[in-house]
Amino acid sequence: MDAEMEIDSPELRGSKRAAEEAELSEVSKPKRIKALDPNVVNKIAAGEIIVAPMHALKELIENSVDAGSTNIEVLVKDGGLKLLQITDNGHGIDREDLPILCERFTTSKLKDFEDLSSIGTYGFRGEALASISHIAHLTVTTKTAGSSCAWRAHYGEGKLAPAKPGQNAAPKATAGRGGTQITVEDLFYNIPSRRRAFRSSSEEYAKILDVVGRYAVHCAGVGFSCRKHGDSGVSISTPSAASTIDRIRQIHGSAVANELVEFEASDQKLGFRASGLATNANYHVKKTTILLFINHRAVESTAVKRAIEQTYSAFLPKGGHPFIYLDLEIEPRRVDVNVHPTKREVNFLNEDEIIEMVCSEVRSKLAQVDSSRTFLTQTLLPGVQAIESLQTDQASEGATDAKAAKAATTPKTPGTYKRPDESKLVRTDSKVRKITSMLAPSPAHEPSDANAQPGIPPPPLEDDGLQYETTNRQPLKIAFTSIKNLRSAVRSKMHNTLTEMFASHTYVGLIDERRRLAAIQSGVKLFLIDYGLACNEFFYQVGLTDFGNFGTIRLDPPPKLIDLLNIAVEAEQEDLSNRNDDEAETVFTQAAEKIFESLIERGEMLKEYFSMEISEDGELLSIPLLLKGYVPSLAKLPRFLLRLGLYVEWNSEEECFSTFLRELAAFYTPEKLPVLPSESTSDEDRTAAEPEGEDPFIVARRAQMARMLEYAIFPALRARLVATQRMLRGVVEVADLKGLYRVFERC
Known part of the structure; x- marks a missing residue:
């Protein structure tokens, strides 16, 4: 009680109120503003x-x-x-x-x-x-x-x-x-x-x-x-002369630099120009990397980053992020550079429109690249038995690594198998089944072998009566400047993309013998090839690379050279008579004898450089062999000999070799075969033509050509062809995998 009285004493209460009033008076006074020390x-x-x-x-x-x-x-x-x-x-x-x-x-x-x-x-x-x-x-x-x-x-x-x-x-x-x-x-x-x-x-x-x-x-x-x-x-360390891609490779690695695509966008009304490099859909990491430069100043932009990530979300798997370098140049009067102490951010007009145009260009480039993406696949899917037997052999021989030996002999527990969606299956093995097996066999293409089955291709060119012999002739070392010049001329006209396409192609099939069209697959695309144009260029290149070392095709019995020239002259005269060209017809009549004498005179050179042998009696004993497994049409031989005398420049070494090899390539180029009777005749004429059928020689040649294209010509094109610019007009893309998927989805 005494304590309470002391606390509530008037003296103490009065002292407390005085202290509070003093404190409030200090707070109510405004503090003076002073200039900070510099x-x-x-x-x-x-x-x-x-x-x-x-x-x-x-x-x-x-x-x-x-x-x-x-x-x-x-x-x-x-x-x-x-x-x-x-x-x-x-x-x-x-x-x-x-x-x-x-x-x-x-x-x-x-x-x-x-x-x-x-x-x-x-x-x-x-x-x-x-x-x-x-x-x-x-x-x-x-x-x-x-x-x-x-x-x-x-x-x-x-x-x-x-x-x-x-x-x-x-x-x-x-x-x-x-x-x-x-x-x-x-x-x-x-x-x-x-x-x-x-x-x-x-x-x-x-x-x-x-x-x-x-x-x-x-x-x-x-x-x-x-x-x-x-x-x-x-x-x-980046040298001053390095390109932008090389700089990215030095700093961010080859994994980024190898997957870059270039893009550009500009608009005069918005006053900007954008360029840069972005990774395609084959590359993705856990964090987005954006090198953003606005008017050459390194800045950061949340809006740009968000828009880029949204653009890539349609191309990358979930959780995947891209790398992008963006150089954005905007008119200085449209940019406010003085908005951040470290200049890390800037403001500019029409930000949303500019970002959308850049993202649209990136999206377009990614869509183009996405159509040619490549995937590593296993070629032989049903190879389990072969793998198991190989593992058993390795285990029986004794492996140095105990873990490897145990893994090779111990059978693996089969995992859960989920049936794949059939609409997403892709055929990867061209040897499993041919497209021709899905088509009804044509009477003209029926196999002659009684044991052959429809839709199964005939064996390779081992039953065409072709016999090859090896000789003891030593290969010649050709160091002619003219041949070197011709070879370098071919290399200078090389088309890299087309050459890579032929080097990695898969032969699909023969489309049209009359138009000389065939289909090949390269990557995920299907192409229509003018194989006549491709063969003409290929055999010319073979003539240059194998110059002086050709094989020989022996003609038995050997025909008379003058007889072949006369056959060619008669054919030309018949063609000219249909055109009423009497003057040219007289020229051809006088040319046969002169060409015969010219070829006989140059017989030693023809034999040494071109493996074309002519006897003293004027018999044609052999012609050059350019490709094993391929037989040129001997029906074209008379015209080939005639053109040697008319169009080969014998007086100039380089011109002589070039023109001769061009004529030889034209002789080796597959001929145009006539269409089937069922396709070339009307309904009335077809009934009359069916009992006789097609010429047996053409039937045999058609089957032979189909096999030679598949087993000789196109494998040789894959291995040796240097595609040139002039071959572009003979290649047409007809389909790609992504486009076919869209068609199948609509079906």
């Missing part, structure tokens, strides 16, 4: 601009690029906190500008505020070096082209400072190369709270490498290198 102001500004070593390096790199440097070297110690040095070969800094170099808002790139609307350089506010000098020890060594020596200056808190206490702060002459070297030491030495916030030097070094890598990819014509202090090797 040193505090500068440190606050420095803290906004230089948040981490990577931001200091970004400002220094931009200054070096603005100075016209072609080579920039970065040296880092302890993640940039202990040492951050950048050396360039730019135009340097004048001696007279060094005293105000690190003062705030001193710049050579901006004069009036209106200049911000047309700024085209990286830096423009003049705060980078000033901010660094307030939170680190800064040293600048520079030499201009017109200076006889380099100048070194030390800075502290924005002003020149002596290198050591008691020395003069003025810049000192020193030896140095052209350009500027800026050394930043003990970053954040006077802000211990921020210095303690950095967890590890390796993490900060990784961020520095990211900054250097971004500018190394974008800055064409500028070489970059970055290394740790004390390391002999460099972490990043």
Whole structure:
């Protein structure tokens, strides 16, 4: 009770109210506004601009690029906190500008505020070096082209400072190369709270490498290198002459560089032009990598990143992300560059429209590439027995690895099998079944063998009566300049994509003997090939590569050369008489004898270089063999001999070889076979023609040609053909896998 009385005593209550009134009176008085100390102001500004070593390096790199440097070297110690040095070969800094170099808002790139609307350089506010000098020890060594020596200056808190206490702060002459070297030491030495916030030097070094890598990819014509202090090797090194793709390969690896597609977009009304490189659907990682440059300034944009990821969501699996390098150039008057202290972000007009146009172009490029994606598949799917027997043999022989031996002998537990969707199955083995087995056999194509089955192709060319003999003749080493020139002429006209297509194709089948059309598959596409045009070019190339070393086809019994020429002349005369060309008919009549004499006279050269032998009695004993397993049409032989006399330039070595091999290639090119009677006759005539049927010779030749195309010609095209530009007109794409899927889905 006494205690309560003491607490509630009037004296104590009155004292308490007096204290409260005094406190309230202090709070009610307004605090006076004072100007901050300039040193505090500068440190606050420095803290906004230089948040981490990577931001200091970004400002220094931009200054070096603005100075016209072609080579920039970065040296880092302890993640940039202990040492951050950048050396360039730019135009340097004048001696007279060094005293105000690190003062705030001193710049050579901006004069009036209106200049911000047309700024085209990286830096423009003049705060980078000033901010660094307030939170680190800064040293600048520079030499201009017109200076006889380099100048070194030390800075502290924005002003020149002596290198050591008691020395003069003025810049000192020193030896140095052209350009500027800026050394930043003990970053954040006077802000211990921020210095303690950095967890590890390796993490900060990784961020520095990211900054250097971004500018190394974008800055064409500028070489970059970055290394740790004390390391002999460099972490990043890109030569100044490297292309953008090579720079990406150096920094981000071949896995990215090999899957890049190029894209471009522009619009004059929106005042922008975009270009860049993006990975296709074959590449994806767990995190999106975007190298975004707007007016050559490395920036970040959440809107661009979100739009790019949305675009790729239709092409990549769930959780997959792309790599993209985007160089966006916008009219300076449409861009506000002064919205972020570190210039990490910018604002520009028509942002949504520009992003949509860029994403639309990327989407279009991805759709084109997606139609030619390739997949690795197992060729022989039903090969379980062969694999099991091979494993058993390996186990019986004794494996050095005990685990491998145990795995080879122990049967695996069968896993759960899920039946695949039939609409998504793709046939990968061309030997399992032919497309012809799904078609009704034509009477003209029925196999003659009683044991043959419809739809099963005949065996290879082993039953056509072809016999081959080997000779002891040593191969000739041809070093003629004319042949070398002709070979190089073929290589100079090579079409790379077409050559790769023929080198990787799978023969599908013969389409039309009269038009000489065949179908082949390359990758996921189906092509229609003019095999007459392809064979003409192929046999010409065989003539060049095997020149002087041809095989021979023996003619038994050998025909008379003059008789063959007369047959050709009569055929030409008959053709000319239908055209009423009497003058040309007389020329052909006189030409046979002259051609005969010309070929007899050059018989030794024809035998040595072209394996074409003519006896003293004028008999044609042999003709050249260009491809084993293929027999040219001997019905074309008379015309071939006639054209040798009319169109071969015998007086010039290179022209002689070229024209002769062209005529030889035309002779070897498969002939056009007539259409089947059921296709070439009307309904009335077909009834009369059916009892007699087609000429047996044409029937045999048709079957022979089908087999020679599949087993001799197209395998040879796959192995040896160098496709040239002129062959483009003989190749037509008729289908691709993606397009067929769409058709099947509609069905």
